[in-house]
Amino acid sequence: MSKKYIIALDQGTTSSRAVLFDDQGALLKIKQQEFKQIFPKPGWVEHDANEILNTQLAVFEELLKTCEIKPEELFGIGITNQRETTVVWDRNSGDPICNAIVWQDKRTADICEWLRNEGLEDYIKKETGLVIDSYFSATKIKWILEHVERAKQKASNGQLLFGTIDSWLLWNLTNGSVHATDFSNASRTMLFNIRKLDWDDKLLNVLDIPRSMLPETKPSAHVFGYYDLNGFGVPIAGIAGDQQAALFGQGCSEAGSAKNTYGTGCFMLMNTGEELRHSKHGLLSTIAWGLNGKINYALEGSVFIAGAAIQWLRDGLEIINNAAESESAAEKISNDHGVYVVPAFAGLGAPYWDMYARGAIFGLTRDTGKEHLIRATLESLAYQTKDILDIMEEDSGIQLSSLKVDGGAVANNFLMQFQADILNTIIERPVIIESTALGAAYFAGIAVGLWTQEDITKYRKIQKKFVPVFDEEERSKLYLGWKRAVERSMNWIEK
Numbered sequence: 001m002s003k004k005y006i007i008a009l010d011q012g013t014t015s016s017r018a019v020l021f022d023d024q025g026a027l028l029k030i031k032q033q034e035f036k037q038i039f040p041k042p043g044w045v046e047h048d049a050n051e052i053l054n055t056q057l058a059v060f061e062e063l064l065k066t067c068e069i070k071p072e073e074l075f076g077i078g079i080t081n082q083r084e085t086t087v088v089w090d091r092n093s094g095d096p097i098c099n100a101i102v103w104q105d106k107r108t109a110d111i112c113e114w115l116r117n118e119g120l121e122d123y124i125k126k127e128t129g130l131v132i133d134s135y136f137s138a139t140k141i142k143w144i145l146e147h148v149e150r151a152k153q154k155a156s157n158g159q160l161l162f163g164t165i166d167s168w169l170l171w172n173l174t175n176g177s178v179h180a181t182d183f184s185n186a187s188r189t190m191l192f193n194i195r196k197l198d199w200d201d202k203l204l205n206v207l208d209i210p211r212s213m214l215p216e217t218k219p220s221a222h223v224f225g226y227y228d229l230n231g232f233g234v235p236i237a238g239i240a241g242d243q244q245a246a247l248f249g250q251g252c253s254e255a256g257s258a259k260n261t262y263g264t265g266c267f268m269l270m271n272t273g274e275e276l277r278h279s280k281h282g283l284l285s286t287i288a289w290g291l292n293g294k295i296n297y298a299l300e301g302s303v304f305i306a307g308a309a310i311q312w313l314r315d316g317l318e319i320i321n322n323a324a325e326s327e328s329a330a331e332k333i334s335n336d337h338g339v340y341v342v343p344a345f346a347g348l349g350a351p352y353w354d355m356y357a358r359g360a361i362f363g364l365t366r367d368t369g370k371e372h373l374i375r376a377t378l379e380s381l382a383y384q385t386k387d388i389l390d391i392m393e394e395d396s397g398i399q400l401s402s403l404k405v406d407g408g409a410v411a412n413n414f415l416m417q418f419q420a421d422i423l424n425t426i427i428e429r430p431v432i433i434e435s436t437a438l439g440a441a442y443f444a445g446i447a448v449g450l451w452t453q454e455d456i457t458k459y460r461k462i463q464k465k466f467v468p469v470f471d472e473e474e475r476s477k478l479y480l481g482w483k484r485a486v487e488r489s490m491n492w493i494e495k
């Protein structure tokens with residue numbers, strides 16, 4: 001019987017991955033490469049777009065070679081990506097004109113203040129679903145056009161192209177012939193009108209960004225172009241932002257279903273179906289995907305630093321050798337240790353939206369050791385998730401009986417148990433924690449006719465459930481301490 005495969009290219013904030021799936025949605029193999037994080041100044045975060053491309057191509061080629069995939073067996077490629085990160089490149093040479101500005105970068109806080117002063121807050125919320133924040137691509141594009149030599153002039157002449165990472169990869173995988181993105185990625189730029197499904201002229205005018213720079217927008221399951229694999233055109237048939245792809249990969253296709261992904265950041269999304277809902281408490285409204293001629297919307301709680309805080313323990317403080325080690329270290333101490341780490345390294349996202357908050361540690365005493373810091377850092381992921389889940393339930397009127405989780409950090413059993421305890425909710429960890437890649441593969445598989453939307457719900461399997469054991473008093477006491485700590489870390493740097 002002939003073999004049928006789909007490959008997902010999962011371009012995350014810290015690594016590029018290529019993931020092979022068979023026609024039953026089973027994950028067969030992953031190849032992964034980390035790449036450089038560039039921190040030129042406090043609050044700035046950059047990536048080298050060429051390094052992103054090269055690591056992504058390297059893992060893709062390695063996967064094809066190791067698994068001996070023949071071109072005709074590869075039915076489709078799905079792309080999924082860290083969202084918002086902004087690349088601007090020259091249409092003729094294909095070269096980026098500067099490093100990519102990463103979603104965590106805070107350099108455009110003043111442009112955001114200016115937009116707020118222009119009275120655009122309500123308009124932006126209503127038309128793009130977003131809050132004004134340097135997180136999104138719009139102010140990053142403006143910054144590049146204003147700071148890179150001759151960029152403004154080249155952009156007005158139609159020489160420059162903008163893309164989130166999916167567009168950058170697509171452009172290169174199709175040899176510079178396709179400049180497009182999907183609705184889910186477009187909805188993260190703060191330039192896309194999520195009701196009209198078009199770039200928003202008013203915002204383009206205010207920010208002085210020429211429309212000619214922007215990619216075409218398409219549904220998530222769609223044949224965007226072809227990758228030439230030894231003379232065989234493989235369809236690039238799925239594109240979605242990584243958090244939306246994870247929502248799809250977790251089988252959250254029905255309105256009211258939700259997931260939380262613990263990667264570099266932590267992102268909880270709830271599918272709100274074809275209805276665009278606005279939050280009263282700082283959640284974003286965003287496009288989940290475009291599929292079968294319809295748009296699905298979602299509510300999202302974005303936490304900027306989650307797994308990245310564990311990387312900080314490893315690379316910054318050097319108190320663990322690898323992320324997995326954090327689990328046994330945390331288990332050495334008890335619940336009542338009294339230390340709180342607020343990892344506001346990139347300001348605070350939902351529900352606080354404070355670009356001026358910075359990281360802080362509270363409750364230090366003479367006996368505080370590295371295990372306390374490790375444990376408090378892991379706990380901060382769980383507290384930030386509680387901040388989000390509480391308002392998600394309030395805004396949607398839906399109480400989740402369990403929370404579906406995925407992403408690199410859910411391998412940590414201590415974290416998962418503490419999460420269940422703090423939320424008082426069952427945590428469901430699936431067999432495939434690579435839901436992001438799975439979602440992108442599903443979109444591609446659906447677009448090429450390998451699967452239907454009904455098929456994919458059959459494939460999801462739970463690996464473990466974590467059941468809460470804390471009593472209410474303990475839970476409330478610990479969470480209250482977190483709220484006090486967050487309050488003190490807010491508004492730290494001067495405007």
Ligand SMILES: Nc1ncnc2c1ncn2[C@@H]1O[C@H](COP(=O)(O)OP(=O)(O)O)[C@@H](O)[C@H]1O
Binds near residue numbers: 324
């Ligand atoms: N066992 C673990 N415990 C805690 N954090 C972990 C563990 N394993 C990985 N991580 C964290 O998960 C993140 C990697 O997850 P991943 O989903 O690959 O992220 P991304 O897609 O953002 O690059 C890293 O930030 C890492 O620190």
Ligand SMILES: O=P(O)(O)OC[C@H](O)CO
Binds near residue numbers: 012082242266
């Ligand atoms: O790299 P991740 O998986 O943490 O995802 C980053 C998000 O897409 C940023 O919005």
